[in-house]
Amino acid sequence: MQRILSTELAGLVEKPGEKVTIAGWVHRRRLLKSVAFLIVRDAAGLSQVVVTDPRTREQLEQLPEESVVEVTAVVTANEQAPHGVELTAPVIHELSRAAVPLPFELHRPALGAGLPAQLDHAALSLRHPTRALNLRIAAAAAKGFREALEAQRFVEIQTPKIVESATESGANVFKLDYFGRPGYLAQSPQFYKQLMVGVFERVFEVGPVFRAEHSDTARHLAQYTSLDAEMGFITDHRDVMAALTGTVAGMLGEVTERTGYACPEVPAEIPAVHFAEALRIAGAPADEPDLAPAHERALGEWARREHGSEFVFVTGYPMRKRPFYTHPDPADPTWSNSFDLLFRGLEIVTGGQRLHRYEDYVEALDNRVGPYAGYLDGFRYGMPPHGGWAIGLERFVARLTGAANVRETTAFPRDLNRIAP
Amino acid sequence: MQRILSTELAGLVEKPGEKVTIAGWVHRRRLLKSVAFLIVRDAAGLSQVVVTDPRTREQLEQLPEESVVEVTAVVTANEQAPHGVELTAPVIHELSRAAVPLPFELHRPALGAGLPAQLDHAALSLRHPTRALNLRIAAAAAKGFREALEAQRFVEIQTPKIVESATESGANVFKLDYFGRPGYLAQSPQFYKQLMVGVFERVFEVGPVFRAEHSDTARHLAQYTSLDAEMGFITDHRDVMAALTGTVAGMLGEVTERTGYACPEVPAEIPAVHFAEALRIAGAPADEPDLAPAHERALGEWARREHGSEFVFVTGYPMRKRPFYTHPDPADPTWSNSFDLLFRGLEIVTGGQRLHRYEDYVEALDNRVGPYAGYLDGFRYGMPPHGGWAIGLERFVARLTGAANVRETTAFPRDLNRIAP
Incomplete structure (x- = not known):
């Protein structure tokens, strides 16, 4: 699998238009009216993917948090995004889908679950x-x-x-x-x-x-x-x-x-x-x-x-x-x-x-x-x-x-x- | 304990007369008529100590192989000795004495004991x-x-x-x-x-x-x-x-x-x-x-x-x-x-x-x-x-x-x- 890590995006700020593949977990989705954001988490950190295509958005709506995806998309500079880059015009390939609902959410700064629940679902x-x-x-x-x-x-x-x-x-x-x-x-x-x-x-x-x-x-x-x-x-x-x-x-x-x-x-x-x-x-x-x-x-x-x-x-x-x-x-x-x-x-x-x-x-x-x-x-x-x-x-x-x-x-x-x- | 390792003796070839302290196990003794040799083994290798003083020789005769000693002695060049140095005029300090007889000898190139005996006395x-x-x-x-x-x-x-x-x-x-x-x-x-x-x-x-x-x-x-x-x-x-x-x-x-x-x-x-x-x-x-x-x-x-x-x-x-x-x-x-x-x-x-x-x-x-x-x-x-x-x-x-x-x-x-x- 030819992929780059989220942290490698920083090196691509000066290469807008380049096509890259990232892979990781669906850390968070923000489904706004005209646009959707997909935050992908890998071992190194987070990447932001922007979804505007209706079909891709439909696909994203079916992918609960923690599902595993591979995303091929275009490098676009954005100072607000992690590493100064967001990925646009994505093609999302689902590698495995998470069960719903998750016992607790992972995308907040602190884990909401108590210690026993954390240990029961350690993975x-x-x-x-x-x-x-x-x-x-x-x-x-x-x-x-x-x-x-x-x-x-x-x-x-x-x-x-x-x-x-x-x-x-x-x-x-x-x-x-x-x-x-x-x-x-x-x-x-x-x-x-x-x-x-x-x-x-x-x-x-x-x-x-x-x-x-x-x-x-x-x-x-x-x-x-x-x-x-x-x-x-x-x-x-x-x-x-x-x-x-x-x-x-x-x-x-x-x-x-x-x-x-x-x-x-x-x-x-x-x-x-x-x-x-x-x-x-x-x-x-x-x-x-x-x-x-x-x-x-x-x-x-x-x-x-x-x-x-x-x-x-x-x-x-x-x-x-x-x-x-x-x-x-x-x-x-x-x-x-x-x-x-x-x-x-x-x-x-x-x-x-x-x-x-x-x-x-x-x-x-x-x-x-x-x-x-x-x-x-x-x-x-x-x-x-x-x-x-x-x-x-x-x-x-x-x-x-x-x-x-x-x-x-x-x-x-x-x-x-x-x-x- | 201020001691040097056997391998450090090589650096002392040019410093005959220097006093050093080594420490280790009595690897082997060779008790000849006019002189005795004590081979000391440490984690790095072997050192050769020459004993001519009658009292020290008497002491050495009481120290079976594998006893632990600290030896303070004089650096003397000798191409035949390990690291090109032998130690003369030693003062031997006994740290602990091995029980006799040992179940098998350690100073030969191959261990004589069979595997079960080796495992029984692994230490x-x-x-x-x-x-x-x-x-x-x-x-x-x-x-x-x-x-x-x-x-x-x-x-x-x-x-x-x-x-x-x-x-x-x-x-x-x-x-x-x-x-x-x-x-x-x-x-x-x-x-x-x-x-x-x-x-x-x-x-x-x-x-x-x-x-x-x-x-x-x-x-x-x-x-x-x-x-x-x-x-x-x-x-x-x-x-x-x-x-x-x-x-x-x-x-x-x-x-x-x-x-x-x-x-x-x-x-x-x-x-x-x-x-x-x-x-x-x-x-x-x-x-x-x-x-x-x-x-x-x-x-x-x-x-x-x-x-x-x-x-x-x-x-x-x-x-x-x-x-x-x-x-x-x-x-x-x-x-x-x-x-x-x-x-x-x-x-x-x-x-x-x-x-x-x-x-x-x-x-x-x-x-x-x-x-x-x-x-x-x-x-x-x-x-x-x-x-x-x-x-x-x-x-x-x-x-x-x-x-x-x-x-x-x-x-x-x-x-x-x-x-x-």
Whole structure:
């Protein structure tokens, strides 16, 4: 099919009379008395087609919005039209006709339908520019993640999504029938990425992870895209934080470059506060074991006020609140060599240094290595000090775009109540 | 940790006497009478350390192969050593000690262990250069896939891996408990990528797919990485084949650039034969419904002999052997607008034009849309003619590298008998 994109019309302003073919969706029709306008939407944008011929108008009247058409017409300059060009004397070829009525309209600036209706008809609602933009931002962020890490010698890996035992916690794991035996959907690529540090020193993975979240919130999904990285030969978690800082900057840079979306600046050194100090800043009791959402918000405000930064690291979370593979702070093992990265007052990244000696794992697990034996075997063959992080892509995009619900940042969300479409 | 990589030693040939720190794995020790050699392996390559000091030698004797060390030593020119430099007067700092004995040795050119032992101790076997190279090739191929498609306006998507019903066939699908209801692991992103053509016109996904293969062969995995693409506004499957040809060329180009692995050339136009002609070339009866492995091999030999090409397209497979979403050949609906791409006599890509009108799906399914209702709803809102393909990454890498078993091209394979590590 020889067609040009709507954005290519701009280059034809000086070529009136030229015949071109465009193709796309019937975005909107305006059927006036003496003339009809057809707005065609393609992946790049909109084009305006002017219909005066009575037969063509009759044809257009039969083509509901979202039908797919190919239009061959004549380039005519018009400063009012998109790209300064409108198309006249069209021949419209119908490629497929949309069913009527549509469950909701797409041509208004905001989608009128509520979120449940949008999700029920995702194939339609995602065509709206506001919804499509979030997915373009997600794609650009993933690309920026990979490119920033490749520039830092990280190698991409693919790891199993069906595992023998829960990695993070047995509570929110999906169970399946694996050739007659029990299997589980991986909650993270945690152990695999650690083991692969033994092969490539630095690795990353962009892939789905699964959490059987039994509560229905605006920030949790049963499947989300995890941007994981892990690196060896570190001194401690601060080396990981430095690599992450450059990576987040690369992600936001790519988002702006590819989508034009205005992103906040990432400081060369993101402000970092120890957990104990974070509690003081947030006005929380000194014996709190973790940060509540209100504390995270207070820290976000503090970072903006004191450092002009939308980002802030909280380091050294108490060991008892971090997973067993976390490396303790050598100076005081109450605390850990871990961190969270808050973005606008919400945790979007969790990371830290991990244990790297087999015997330390055995001790951390109180000798009950049973369910982890298959993974931990690899730690017996020499592993360097290492650490890494995981970013939830959908939550990152929601925070960036201000989406109220993480379901607005993924195409076909999965949750407690939703397994289709 | 301030360290340099083994490959950076080459730049220090002219700086004898300089003190440097390297870090990595004890790849090999050679304990001679008057001197000992320590070969350190890092992600970039090997370094040679010369030990003459008796105390350091004693320390080295206690460090089995695969232990992790940091070595600070003096640069000394030696044409025989890797990168023209050896490191003398070392101070060795042990980072972690490997367990003894290792299940197999890593320092020989070929891995001595059989495949089952390699897979049981994947975290160790993958450190061998031959195994690690396959994974580097896979990473480069995935990168080349994404970059070639982004250059052609494709947008990356993420789709659900837990679905309501089987996409391809109910026979080899994994079933799971989804919040008390039945759910299934996606066998492909087929319908999702098609629906997303309605949003972005051109989309791709790199992600895991799941097949409960009940037979234990050298070419099947229960989880593999599928490189999927789908594009709208095509005339027919030949537009898809052209996009795929450029994409495969991009993949192999990236593999050579990033790993140095010598890849075959992809012709600007890959030879294509219709299924009926393919049967004749392969010497198969004219009423065969599909190509057997021997036929594929014969076609591969024919393409090399007649066209000097390692690749050949077979087009127009009989409709009865293709999935219900396949678009028939408008000239003769016995045949389909589909194709397979054979690489060195083995199918590595399946693709074609799909149905794009809702009513055609209803007819193809004999009015039994039931299990597909959630997906097909999207086809009611106007879809352009479209098509796409899926490449199995592991099988592609196996064909490229000559690996006898697809399990040699993935880090932690899953099959009928294996769910760990």
